[in-house]
Amino acid sequence: MFYQLYELNHAMMAPWRAAADAMRLAYSNPLNPMSHTYMGRAAAAGLEVFERSTRRYGKPTFGLPEAVIDGVPVAVTEKIVWREPFCNLIHFQRALPKSRAADPKVLIVAPMSGHYATLLRGTVEAMLPNSDVYITDWIDARNVPLAEGTFDLDDYIEYIINLLHFLGPDTHVIAVCQPAVPVLAAVAVMEANDDPLSPSSMTLMGGPIDTRINPTAVNKLAEQKPIEWFRDNVVMPVPFPLPGFMRQVYPGFLQLSGFMSMNLDRHLTATKDFFEHLVKNDGDAAEKHRDFYDEYLAVMDLTAEFYLQTVDTVFIRHVLPKGEMMHRGQKVDTTAIRKVALLTVEGENDDISGAGQTQAAQTICTNIPDHMRMHYVQPDVGHYGVFNGSRFRREIAPRISAFHRDHTRSAKPVRRVIKGGKSA
Incomplete structure (x- = not known):
């Protein structure tokens, strides 16, 4: 049921993500006087952090023309x-x-x-x-x-x-x-x-x-747990309506959570820095953050x-x-x-x-x-x-x-x- 709950939570957040993205665009529009103020930039930055923290990242492209x-x-x-x-x-x-x-x-x-x-x-x-x-x-x-x-x-x-x-x-x-x-x-x-x-x-x-x-x-x-522990705790069926419905998998989001927990303080600091770069209009640093996490947060099931x-x-x-x-x-x-x-x-x-x-x-x-x-x-x-x-x-x-x-x-x-x- 955990995978199904994960998918349900993602679906329930969709309207909030859409609203946050729309409000971010409004606050960052140069025609909006608020976009030229600290408060406006902070609002746009917070909304972008929220949207990026709750989205599902699709498969990236190699992009090597x-x-x-x-x-x-x-x-x-x-x-x-x-x-x-x-x-x-x-x-x-x-x-x-x-x-x-x-x-x-x-x-x-x-x-x-x-x-x-x-x-x-x-x-x-x-x-x-x-x-x-x-x-x-x-x-x-x-x-x-x-x-x-x-x-x-x-x-x-x-x-x-x-x-x-x-x-x-x-x-x-x-x-x-x-x-x-x-x-x-x-x-x-x-x-x-x-x-x-x-x-x-x-x-x-x-x-x-x-x-x-x-x-x-x-x-x-891995050494501390028997193989039965992994089978019982991290293997789940793919939920409907995905093409692999009922296939037993190790979900990518579990693997990602494990990797992130190993260096959680580093990821939290990176998110804080990203927010500050957005507020300061430091576009290059913000774009590097987006590029890295667009790749790092895109995961697949095994x-x-x-x-x-x-x-x-x-x-x-x-x-x-x-x-x-x-x-x-x-x-x-x-x-x-x-x-x-x-x-x-x-x-x-x-x-x-x-x-x-x-x-x-x-x-x-x-x-x-x-x-x-x-x-x-x-x-x-x-x-x-x-x-x-x-x-x-x-x-x-x-x-x-x-x-x-x-x-x-x-x-x-x-x-x-x-x-x-x-x-x-």
């Missing part, structure tokens, strides 16, 4: 090239001259952890100048009818394998946060089966490979079977680092990975995937040659700084692109020495 490549602006077009009920594959087609040498083909696997793939807009933007970029665009489970069947962690792994088959040889795969485990599992299965289309390299960024190492608040919560299997597999039983993970009856053997180069990236101040959790992939992938592996720790960044922001663009993205260039199947392996930060 061009990229600067070789110093020249180049048009970029989004195209869905592969479709399944729970995922679309988006290709960012760049209008490059045919005479130009091909860039590495890169599959970015976005996290299915409550936010849309557009959370990686900065990741895509930074990779576009040097890569032919594809990204997984996961579908909100509440919009997938029950007739489309279920979707669990095994399906997720299978989707990744199918995507690598679709993209063909010499593909480089990047997993950001949550997909680090299924991507590593998919690559291990492909290598164990001597699959010729296994990727040239995999980059795991801020992912929970082994959450027993430096456990964070998120990890500790299928219950995927969520519960992930919690049990990754956070409670730790079966991948223990060598006990299974996929469709086949053991996930990370020691079978021999031909796929491995880059792991962590943030020094990551409070979601603790330091060392991603690096654990280097330990369990024992048969990757030394010249095909690298670990990098970015100083002074938290979880989101691992895949977004100025340090990502300046420090991390160039390392990833260089790693891709050095580790294509057609290129001779090169041992790289990375200066700055912490690398191994």
Whole structure:
């Protein structure tokens, strides 16, 4: 009933949101003398804060119409090239001259952890100048009818394998946060089966490979509760009249509330600052706040079977680092990975995937040659700084692109020495 009450509350607030938005426009209209007074600006600011605090944020767009490549602006077009009920594959087609040498083909696997793939807009933007970029665009489970069947962690792994088959040889795969485990599992299965289309390299960024190492608040919560607690307390049916009516899901608004509660004081301060920026007519600062929270507050539901299997597999039983993970009856053997180069990236101040959790992939992938592996720790960044922001663009993205260039199947392996930060 909780999900239904949430939807009912949202519907009941709709008239108040509409009224608040209308009054905000009236108070901020330059033809209204009140708009030029402190009282008028404060009223408009308060009304906007109320409207934004009670609205449902829709799926954002990537909004990347061009990229600067070789110093020249180049048009970029989004195209869905592969479709399944729970995922679309988006290709960012760049209008490059045919005479130009091909860039590495890169599959970015976005996290299915409550936010849309557009959370990686900065990741895509930074990779576009040097890569032919594809990204997984996961579908909100509440919009997938029950007739489309279920979707669990095994399906997720299978989707990744199918995507690598679709993209063909010499593909480089990047997993950001949550997909680090299924991507590593998919690559291990492909290598164990001597699959010729296994990727040239995999980059795991801020992912929970082994959450027993430096456990964070998120990890500790999962360990303290049995899987039955999660099934009984956070799994709910999608309410009518949504397309996924009666599908069992982990609602995105619950995931969002959990993330926000971890840094509640920071979000409250940001809201207070936003109000003050509006009152002071500081448009640039206010717009930055809107841009961030338009993305951060846009959430999607996860299928219950995927969520519960992930919690049990990754956070409670730790079966991948223990060598006990299974996929469709086949053991996930990370020691079978021999031909796929491995880059792991962590943030020094990551409070979601603790330091060392991603690096654990280097330990369990024992048969990757030394010249095909690298670990990098970015100083002074938290979880989101691992895949977004100025340090990502300046420090991390160039390392990833260089790693891709050095580790294509057609290129001779090169041992790289990375200066700055912490690398191994």
